[in-house]
Structures are given as C-alpha cells and as structure tokens.
Amino acid sequence: MNTSPPLLQIDRLTRHRAGRMAVQDLCLSLGRGEVLGLLGVNGAGKSTTLSMIAGAMRPDSGTIRLNGQDFVEHPGLARTMVGWLPERAPLWQELTVLEHLQAHGRLRNLNGSVLRQACETIVQRLELSDIAPRLAGLLSQGQRQRLGLGCALLHKPALLVLDEPANALDPVQVAALRQLIRDEAAAGTTVILSTHLLNEVTAVCTRVAILHQGQLRYAGPVEDAGAQALEQQFFDIAMHGRSVAA
Structure with a gap:
C-alpha cells in the first residue's frame, strides 16, 4: 500500500473573476505519476483552476500545496516545479524557437551545459529541429502549441499542467501528445489535463474530475467510471448540474 503524501493537495480553493464566483471550495489531491482529466463545459472554471495551480x-x-509546501509561502515553487501550457501558448514573437526555449530555461534557473542539453532534448523529443531557427511569430498554431509544450517540459517539472493541449494539433500529433503524457506519468510526473473531450480523458487519464459552475461535482478513477458511465456523468452534470458522489 502506497502511504506517501500526495504531490499536489488543494483545499477549499476559491476565486472570483469579473464579479462572479469562478471556482468555489475546490478540493483535490494527486499522487506522483497520476494523470487527472479535468472536464467541464466552457465557463465551468477549468482554466481558472489551472491558472491557480500553475x-x-x-x-x-x-491552499495549494506542492510536495507539502504552500504556494503562497513559497512563490518560487511554480517556476521550478510546475510546467504550464495555457490554452494559448504565450510566445515572444521576435525570438526563434531555439531562443525561446533558451529564454524559458533561464527563467527556470537552467544555465550553461544543463540548459543546452535540455534544449537539445526538447527539440528532438517534440520534433522541433526543422523549425528551430524560425521566429515564433511565424509559426502555425500547431507549431506554436508544440513549442509551448516544449517550454513546459524543459525543466523536467514534477507537475505538468496542460490546458486544452491538443488544440490545433493534427491526428498524428495528438497521438504523439498522448504517448508523451503516458511517458511523463510513467517517469513519475503528475499531469493535469484540462479538456472538454471525453475520449482524451479515457485515452490517457487515471483519474477524472468534473467541474460545473466552479464546483467539483464528480471525482474518481477513470477505470471505475468506464467510458459510457463517464459520458453519462458528464452529460448529467453539464445539463442539469447534478451532483454525483465520488
């Protein structure tokens, strides 16, 4: 029996945005190597939740605790231990792909040969070599997404936070992304994947959480729910706000 403490522990997380409750009293906990699929319709609070976790x-x-340490008390934790890919990867348009990776590495305290090796590894792993000299502002949306993912992975984070990562990727790239997530989890990285696609969750996730109007309405192992039952859960919560016990 695994008695090790969770890598990520969230307790009663609340956030208002634009005068409304975006996330309310959210509680979650994830161990090392787990992959959580965060489901919800548009406006459910997924992106706000991920922004706080990142x-x-x-x-x-x-509170948000990572490896037992509070984010508020230790604000540098996110920079060193979290890899973050927002729905739209924020890129410096005037930098090349390689320069972009190097700049992100320095922001995460990577330098010298360690930084060079990290960049080389990411360029090979995400097949960025052909576009490495290209300006970020001239990339296609799919290329931008891959570069953003590379920046999130560069410093080998303990927690990888992905907001709709399959956006703009073609089917081959989606399959590669799924395998990458599996590989990261197998290596002990904890992954949170926000999506509104059930097949993404059933393909790679070990756990699922469904948000509705900023509140957690369902949480549990993916294998316990099953694809058909999970689809029904999602539909009931999205359409009727029905709470289902985890």
Whole structure:
C-alpha cells in the first residue's frame, strides 16, 4: 500500500473573476505519476483552476500545496516545479524557437551545459529541429502549441499542467501528445489535463474530475467510471448540474 503524501493537495480553493464566483471550495489531491482529466463545459472554471495551480493566478482563499509546501509561502515553487501550457501558448514573437526555449530555461534557473542539453532534448523529443531557427511569430498554431509544450517540459517539472493541449494539433500529433503524457506519468510526473473531450480523458487519464459552475461535482478513477458511465456523468452534470458522489 502506497502511504506517501500526495504531490499536489488543494483545499477549499476559491476565486472570483469579473464579479462572479469562478471556482468555489475546490478540493483535490494527486499522487506522483497520476494523470487527472479535468472536464467541464466552457465557463465551468477549468482554466481558472489551472491558472491557480500553475501559480499564474492567486486564489482568493484556500491552499495549494506542492510536495507539502504552500504556494503562497513559497512563490518560487511554480517556476521550478510546475510546467504550464495555457490554452494559448504565450510566445515572444521576435525570438526563434531555439531562443525561446533558451529564454524559458533561464527563467527556470537552467544555465550553461544543463540548459543546452535540455534544449537539445526538447527539440528532438517534440520534433522541433526543422523549425528551430524560425521566429515564433511565424509559426502555425500547431507549431506554436508544440513549442509551448516544449517550454513546459524543459525543466523536467514534477507537475505538468496542460490546458486544452491538443488544440490545433493534427491526428498524428495528438497521438504523439498522448504517448508523451503516458511517458511523463510513467517517469513519475503528475499531469493535469484540462479538456472538454471525453475520449482524451479515457485515452490517457487515471483519474477524472468534473467541474460545473466552479464546483467539483464528480471525482474518481477513470477505470471505475468506464467510458459510457463517464459520458453519462458528464452529460448529467453539464445539463442539469447534478451532483454525483465520488
């Protein structure tokens, strides 16, 4: 029996945005190597939740602990331990792909030969060599997404946070992304994958959480729910806001 403490522990996380409750009293916990599929319709609170977990947005109340340390008390944790790919990868348009990776590495305290090796590994792993000298501002959306993913992986984070990562990827790239997530989890990385596609969750996730109007309405192992039951859960929650016990 695994008695090790969770890598990520979220307790009563709450955040208001634009005068409304975006996330309310969210509680979650994830161990090392787990892959959580965060499901919900548009406006359910997925992106706000991920932004707080990634350290890009502060909660109004509640706590986020990574490896037992509080994000508020240790603000540098997100930079060193979290890899973050927002729905739209933020890129510096005037830098090349390689320069972009190098800049992100320095922001995460990578330098010298360690930085060079990390960049080489990412370029090979995500098949970026052909576009390495190209300006980020001239990339296609799919290429931008792959570069954003590379920046998230560069420093070998303990927690990888992905917001709709398959956007703009072709079917071959989607299959490669799924395998990458499996490989990261097998290596001990904890992954949170936000999506509105059930097949993404059943393909790669070990656990699932469904948000509705900022509240957690269902959480549990994917294998326990099953694809058909999970689809029904998602439909009931999305259409009727029905709460289902985990």
